[in-house]
Amino acid sequence: xxxxxxGGADAPPELVQLLTPEGERVEHPVYDIDLTPxxxxxxxxxxxxxxxxxxxxVALQRQGELGLWASLLGQEAAQIGxxxxxxxxxxxxxxxxxxxxxxCRGVDPVxxxxxxxxxxxxxxxxxxxxxxxxxxxxxxxxxxxxxxxMGIQRDGADAASIVYxxxxxxxxxxxxxxxxxxxxxxxxxxxFCQNNQWAISEPLEKQSRIPLYQRASGFGFxxxxxxxxxxxACLAVTRQALKNARxxxxxxxxxxxxxxxxxxxxxxxxxxxxxxxxxxxWKLKDPIERVKAxxxxxxxxxxxxxxxxxxxxxxxxxxxxxxxxxxxxxxPLEIFEHVYAEPHALLAEEREQYAAYLASFEGSER
Amino acid sequence: xxxxxxxxxxxxxxxEAEIVKWxxxxxxxxxxxxxxxxxxxxxxxxxxxxxxxxxxxxxxAAEGETVDVGNPIIAVEDxxxxxxxxxxxxxxxxxxxxPGVPAAPAAxxxxxxxxxxxxxxxxxxxxxxxxxxxxxxVLVGYGVKPGATARRPRKTTAPSSPAVxxxxxxxxxxxxxxxxxxxxxQAPTQAAPVARPAAPARVAVLAKPPVRKLARDLGxxxxxxxxxxxxxxxxxxxxxxxxxxxxxxxxxVPAPAGYAVPAGAEREERIPVKxxxxxxxxxxxxxxxxxxxxxxxLQVDVTATMDAVRRxxxxxxxxxxxxxxxxxxxxxxxxxxxRYPMVNSSWTGEEIVVKxxxxxGIAAATPRGLIVPNVKEAQALSLPELARALGELTEKAxxxxxxxxxxxxxxxxVTNVGVFGVDAGTPILNPGESAILxxxxxxxxxxVVDGQIVPRKVTTLALSFDxxxxxxxxxxYVLRDVGAMLQDPLRMLAWS
Numbered sequence: 001x002x003x004x005x006x007g008g009a010d011a012p013p014e015l016v017q018l019l020t021p022e023g024e025r026v027e028h029p030v031y032d033i034d035l036t037p038x039x040x041x042x043x044x045x046x047x048x049x050x051x052x053x054x055x056x057x058v059a060l061q062r063q064g065e066l067g068l069w070a071s072l073l074g075q076e077a078a079q080i081g082x083x084x085x086x087x088x089x090x091x092x093x094x095x096x097x098x099x100x101x102x103x104c105r106g107v108d109p110v111x112x113x114x115x116x117x118x119x120x121x122x123x124x125x126x127x128x129x130x131x132x133x134x135x136x137x138x139x140x141x142x143x144x145x146x147x148x149x150m151g152i153q154r155d156g157a158d159a160a161s162i163v164y165x166x167x168x169x170x171x172x173x174x175x176x177x178x179x180x181x182x183x184x185x186x187x188x189x190x191x192f193c194q195n196n197q198w199a200i201s202e203p204l205e206k207q208s209r210i211p212l213y214q215r216a217s218g219f220g221f222x223x224x225x226x227x228x229x230x231x232x233a234c235l236a237v238t239r240q241a242l243k244n245a246r247x248x249x250x251x252x253x254x255x256x257x258x259x260x261x262x263x264x265x266x267x268x269x270x271x272x273x274x275x276x277x278x279x280x281x282w283k284l285k286d287p288i289e290r291v292k293a294x295x296x297x298x299x300x301x302x303x304x305x306x307x308x309x310x311x312x313x314x315x316x317x318x319x320x321x322x323x324x325x326x327x328x329x330x331x332p333l334e335i336f337e338h339v340y341a342e343p344h345a346l347l348a349e350e351r352e353q354y355a356a357y358l359a360s361f362e363g364s365e366r
Numbered sequence: 367x368x369x370x371x372x373x374x375x376x377x378x379x380x381x382e383a384e385i386v387k388w389x390x391x392x393x394x395x396x397x398x399x400x401x402x403x404x405x406x407x408x409x410x411x412x413x414x415x416x417x418x419x420x421x422x423x424x425x426x427a428a429e430g431e432t433v434d435v436g437n438p439i440i441a442v443e444d445x446x447x448x449x450x451x452x453x454x455x456x457x458x459x460x461x462x463x464x465p466g467v468p469a470a471p472a473a474x475x476x477x478x479x480x481x482x483x484x485x486x487x488x489x490x491x492x493x494x495x496x497x498x499x500x501x502x503x504v505l506v507g508y509g510v511k512p513g514a515t516a517r518r519p520r521k522t523t524a525p526s527s528p529a530v531x532x533x534x535x536x537x538x539x540x541x542x543x544x545x546x547x548x549x550x551x552q553a554p555t556q557a558a559p560v561a562r563p564a565a566p567a568r569v570a571v572l573a574k575p576p577v578r579k580l581a582r583d584l585g586x587x588x589x590x591x592x593x594x595x596x597x598x599x600x601x602x603x604x605x606x607x608x609x610x611x612x613x614x615x616x617x618x619v620p621a622p623a624g625y626a627v628p629a630g631a632e633r634e635e636r637i638p639v640k641x642x643x644x645x646x647x648x649x650x651x652x653x654x655x656x657x658x659x660x661x662x663x664l665q666v667d668v669t670a671t672m673d674a675v676r677r678x679x680x681x682x683x684x685x686x687x688x689x690x691x692x693x694x695x696x697x698x699x700x701x702x703x704x705r706y707p708m709v710n711s712s713w714t715g716e717e718i719v720v721k722x723x724x725x726x727g728i729a730a731a732t733p734r735g736l737i738v739p740n741v742k743e744a745q746a747l748s749l750p751e752l753a754r755a756l757g758e759l760t761e762k763a764x765x766x767x768x769x770x771x772x773x774x775x776x777x778x779x780v781t782n783v784g785v786f787g788v789d790a791g792t793p794i795l796n797p798g799e800s801a802i803l804x805x806x807x808x809x810x811x812x813x814v815v816d817g818q819i820v821p822r823k824v825t826t827l828a829l830s831f832d833x834x835x836x837x838x839x840x841x842x843y844v845l846r847d848v849g850a851m852l853q854d855p856l857r858m859l860a861w862s
Binding site for chain 2: 067271272275318
């Protein structure tokens with residue numbers, strides 16, 4: 001197996017694609033994949049359901065039920081493709097936008113909402129799902145993932161770690177430092193960069209003068225650019241990268257070339273800094289439509305199948321909404337429970353002071 | 367039961383939003399997540415999806431109204447009987463009825479809301495301290511405006527444990543007599559601070575830098591002020607209290623005899639600066655005091671242009687669109703930009719960005735104030751396309767439907783001051799642009815043609831440019847060429 005990491009600034013970027021936007025299956029000399037119709041239908045279901053999860057969360061934010069939400073619209077294939085490449089033993093480190101990866105790791109979608117509703121700090125047990133809590137700080141999770149990978153290395157475990165970050169994060173010191181550590185220690189980690197073209201309002205050309213995947217060669221490991229809207233390609237490339245990592249071949253950078261169809265977060269207005277034509281062009285590369293076209297053309301699925309998935313999505317959204325609204329507010333003193341693992345004298349004192357303060361109001365229960 | 371949708375904070379820390387457009391009316395059936403309204407916040411125009419299913423009972427805020435976050439904007443009857451559920455919003459809902467939009471709750475008395483509905487950041491005090499107000503989840507907004515909420519009442523029997531000191535009241539030196547048992551603080555238990563005669567013994571003054579500056583500005587000697595803040599530090603209120611005592615009621619300067627206030631009439635009207643006016647003021651100040659403006663003037667005989675406008679109107683290509691002199695002025699400016707691209711550029715400090723596209727700004731007077739939407743990629747438009755784009759943009763501006771995208775990204779601007787019946791003015795550059803062309807009224811003036819004085823259609827053009835980017839020579843060429851094209855529109859053909 002060879003990797004085209006050399007690239008060079010002058011070589012045109014090579015994009016790994018296995019399924020065209022029109023739903024045509026194409027071959028790639030290095031990365032290929034053999035998927036049964038059943039598996040493709042499964043991927044399609046994942047894509048549709050996470051889009052629905054995302055849509056419902058955006059609506060809940062607009063209704064004042066969530067303080068904030070970072071939409072994954074347009075990036076479903078990058079997340080589902082890479083997420084489905086993981087084994088149970090692999091460990092994933094997300095940003096705050098990896099709702100699709102969370103889905104693949106078996107995290108209940110409603111548990112993603114707690115953080116954004118302000119009722120908890122995460123909502124799932126990272127050890128149970130091998131899916132770390134959302135990281136809000138840009139890029140810091142790359143260091144965590146490399147550290148975790150070095151732990152795997154020392155344990156001699158048959159696993160790898162994968163870390164998600166965006167194009168903007170590649171300008172962060174943490175990310176570059178993690179590249180260096182991963183490289184020199186040959187850590188079993190896959191750097192999965194979703195290049196959605198916009199770091200909030202900053203375009204990619206303000207982050208890099210070369211295609212991002214070519215950065216890897218400077219650090220001494222392979223990099224590859226994959227069509228981030230092609231779930232087959234994302235699955236194939238990530239699966240191979242993880243396998244290489246587990247087998248001791250060290251890290252790899254995957255640049256999933258995609259597009260953020262929505263706002264950076266619900267607090268952002270992308271119409272102020274990007275033109276509508278760009279959005280229209282990317283609409284034609286929709287990650288779900290091409291899988292649907294592929295299934296239809298090859299008669300791997302009929303209308304009943306698509307209708308059933310759509311109905312399942314509606315139910316999922318409804319259920320999520322109901323359980324979101326039912327989430328209990330935490331007791332104000334609960335914040336003190338999650339600072340240290342063990343009792344702490346100063347914290348106990350502060351807790352008592354705060355409890356007394358709360359009790360000083362009329363009608364308080366304590 | 368009747369359910370109310372309260373205006374959420376859709377953008378992290380926003381306190382209000384304007385209702386731009388309702389997509390539903392009273393009596394309409396709505397579904398969950400159906401778009402019901404567009405609102406405009408300080409950050410964006412946002413569509414709000416409906417959180418309920420049912421029939422719209424009433425719209426509780428009119429289009430154009432600015433609503434505080436947390437106030438109800440729509441009531442939906444969800445057809446599910448019962449009460450007490452959904453945060454107790456069932457019975458206490460205000461009886462808003464009829465298809466009309468009720469008056470704004472802002473101006474008159476607030477829409478009466480039951481205590482159960484007032485689930486703002488803190489519950490309202492129960493009368494007489496009887497019941498326990500139910501804590502309700504609050505997810506709309508971070509801060510609630512002063513006055514919008516009531517402070518939770520403290521228990522009258524102060525707890526013996528060291529409580530957190532009460533926040534100093536933001537207004538006035540009201541008595542802050544929260545007994546604080548902290549041994550460190552030196553006797554902050556006296557009532558309102560008063561100006562004391564000089565106390566030379568107090569040498570070390572505890573005050574934060576902004577407070578010190580305030581004291582300096584107000585001429586207050588901090589050593590004469592008794593601090594009521596933590597550890598006896600001096601607060602802004604303390605300084606204000608002393609300053610107020612020194613110069614009591616500074617505003618009460620007797621008015622000159624000739625200006626007797628007519629009883630019952632306001633002598634001055636105070637208009638809050640907000641929205642478009644605020645944005646305009648900021649942009650104009652930023653532009654006028656950063657870009658060195660130069661303005662040049664030119665009077666032009668536009669008789670031929672007026673003829674051309676008339677003839678264009680008769681062409682079938684222009685049957686559907688409005689042809690005005692402004693169209694040809696815009697086209698002339700676009701043609702001039704093609705000849706002198708430098709005038710269509712932007713000064714960034716380190717470099718001059720010359721735009722290879724023209725987003726042509728059109729200054730428009732609207733009911734909301736002056737706005738400058740722009741025609742994107744105007745250089746690529748044919749004349750009928752340009753006419754159509756101008757017409758659409760003006761219509762959008764007039765009806766207040768311009769999106770943020772319409773209003774940003776302009777590269778050069780035309781302002782048609784002639785419609786107000788004046789000859790020209792000194793236009794101020796739209797920030798980020800290097801030139802703006804003012805187009806005055808067209809009127810009959812005596813003009814010398816071939817040695818004879820004849821009545822002609824004459825207008826005045828004024829071109830302001832940023833002298834950091836555009837020198838007098840270039841600016842003069844541009845203005846001269848625009849004038850030449852309007853004098854003889856055939857030149858537009860020659861030069862485009």
